[in-house]
Amino acid sequence: MTVNGNSSRRHLRVAIIGGGPGGLATAIALSKIPDVTVNIYEQATVLREAGAGISIGSNTWNALELLGVADTLTSGHPTWTVLNMNGRSGEELTRREKVRDETGRPPIRTQRTKLQSALLAHVKPGILQLSKRLARMVDKGHEGVELYFEDGTITTADLVVGADGIRSVVRDTAWTDYEIKFTGTTIWRTLLPWDDVKDLDPRFEITGWWHTPTTHVYFSPVGEGLWEIASRAWQDPKIHSANKKSWGVPVENSHVESHFTEYLPQIREALARVPPGGWREFAAFAGPELAKLTAWDNKIVLVGDSSHALSGAFGSGAGFAIEDGYILARALEYWKNDTSKALPLFDAIRLPYYSRMYAHLASEADKRAAKLKALGNPTFDEQVKNKIITDGGKDMSWIYQNDIGAVWKESVQQLEGTYT
Structure with a gap:
């Protein structure tokens, strides 16, 4: 019926x-x-x-x-393999190998x-x-x-x-x-040519996260010869605040790099190769169900x-x-x-x-x-x-x-x- x-x-x-x-x-x-x-x-x-x-x-x-x-x-760049790495030691923590599904698309x-x-x-x-x-x-x-x-x-x-x-x-x-309230997480994103960083570490060509306890740096190719960096840092929102309208605003390179000083040298160098004015900052907010x-x-x-x-x-x-x-x-x-x-x-x-x-x-x-x-x-x-x-x-x-x-x-x- x-x-x-x-x-x-x-x-x-x-x-x-x-x-x-x-x-x-x-x-x-x-x-x-x-x-x-x-x-x-x-x-x-x-x-x-x-x-x-x-x-x-x-x-x-x-x-x-x-x-x-x-x-x-x-x-786009196929992401059949996804890594989670210790950003200070370089230890591989997890490796996820995806399988083909019914969509037939990667x-x-x-x-x-x-x-x-x-x-x-x-x-x-x-x-x-x-x-x-x-x-x-x-x-x-x-x-x-x-x-x-x-x-x-x-x-x-x-x-x-x-x-x-x-x-x-x-x-x-x-x-x-x-x-909605500030979660304590700030995100910095950019795209740059893969050729600018491919000499640093062969693992950078694999989509993955590189972690410390309160931060991570995400690297991935995105196709057409471009490479993405999405980096995050968490600070206690009870102490630190953020503007609700802070979404995609330009930010100084030195400010971004200052949050990732504990990382491997090649990761710090990748961040340093972002051209001036290349970073955009996003303050993360969240709200209840x-x-x-x-x-x-x-x-x-x-x-x-x-x-x-x-x-x-x-x-x-x-x-x-x-x-x-x-x-x-x-x-x-x-x-x-x-x-x-x-x-x-x-x-x-x-x-x-x-x-x-x-x-x-x-x-x-x-x-x-x-x-x-x-x-x-x-x-x-x-x-x-x-x-x-x-x-x-x-x-x-x-x-x-x-x-x-x-x-x-x-x-x-x-x-x-x-x-x-």
């Missing part, structure tokens, strides 16, 4: 706030649905991705296939701009509007949501999709008591980082955002654009998924804390080994091999089963 019956399809005006991977993917998915008008409102004057590299694994490939985008993403590390360009190529002309910074929203009841932009323009939408990241204005407006991803009587929905403020946990944020956009579109299509039914279905599918992530991270943090306590006075090397998580020590296929198309089919079968 089909639960959506033969009811007429309503016309739906959708405003997507944010032109990152989540916003672009959601627009692609929604544009395939009849009687849906989609607009993306992006605050930047020029669409470009902040950051350096991004990982594309099985779950993300699955979602890109469903959107018809996968074949457009052709650049896991890759690529430039964030390459994913953005691949998605943008499938966004219909006229949908993306730049220089549109959202100032506020007003709930107009049955008339929809009124959106006010800093350039003075106003528009009205039946559905607002918050795809505006961990610092989401949409979330902060609709969930007024929600707060949301009880719902929808608000304002099913006129607001969150996708991507705005819906789960985990600050880069699991290294698959773009994949999660693309999955969100796909499920949102399928739910709206199934319920003939009836948001009162489609958005609760979206919540029912995606909310438990993110809840499981929060629970997993809390469990792993507890385990690491307990192990350190048991060690009493752990050495430098013991602290480094304790921070390494290899797939969380358990099967993580529910994330990295997630097949969002199969998840949708199973959800529909369960839904229709309740109506038979």
Whole structure:
């Protein structure tokens, strides 16, 4: 029995706030649905991705296939092997060898701009509007949501999709008591030619993390002769603070290098070869789990980082955002654009998924804390080994091999089963 019956399809005006991977993917998915008008409102004057590299694994490939985008993403470095290393001694702590899966595509590390360009190529002309910074929203009841932009323009939408990241204005407006806080972690990212560093250590050509107890340096080729450095340092957030708006700001080379003086000489030399002005700084913020991803009587929905403020946990944020956009579109299509039914279905599918992530991270943090306590006075090397998580020590296929198309089919079968 089909639960959506033969009811007429309503016309739906959708405003997507944010032109990152989540916003672009959601627009692609929604544009395939009849009687849906989609607009993306992006605050930047020029669409470009902040950051350096991004990982594309099985779950993300699955979602890109469903959107018809996968074949457009052709650049990247295969990451069949991933290392975790002691950054001071050079000891190899773990080596993960990935296996081929049903997608038939290799896991890759690529430039964030390459994913953005691949998605943008499938966004219909006229949908993306730049220089549109959202100032506020007003709930107009049955008339929809009124959106006010800093350039003075106003528009009205039946559905607002918050795809505006961990610092989401949409979330902060609709969930007024929600707060993100500085985690203590600061990230510095850059890209430089592989030829500039390939003489330093042959292991630098293998994707991997080099650790100390409170920092790490991530190295990986990203294709097209480029090499990525993503370095992180943690300081106690009770003592150190950060600006919530600190995202992709330029920073002096000496400031970055000062956090990694304990590392092997070749690692310090790699950091020193970054050209002046090459580093960008990102302050990591995170927030608590949301009880719902929808608000304002099913006129607001969150996708991507705005819906789960985990600050880069699991290294698959773009994949999660693309999955969100796909499920949102399928739910709206199934319920003939009836948001009162489609958005609760979206919540029912995606909310438990993110809840499981929060629970997993809390469990792993507890385990690491307990192990350190048991060690009493752990050495430098013991602290480094304790921070390494290899797939969380358990099967993580529910994330990295997630097949969002199969998840949708199973959800529909369960839904229709309740109506038979």
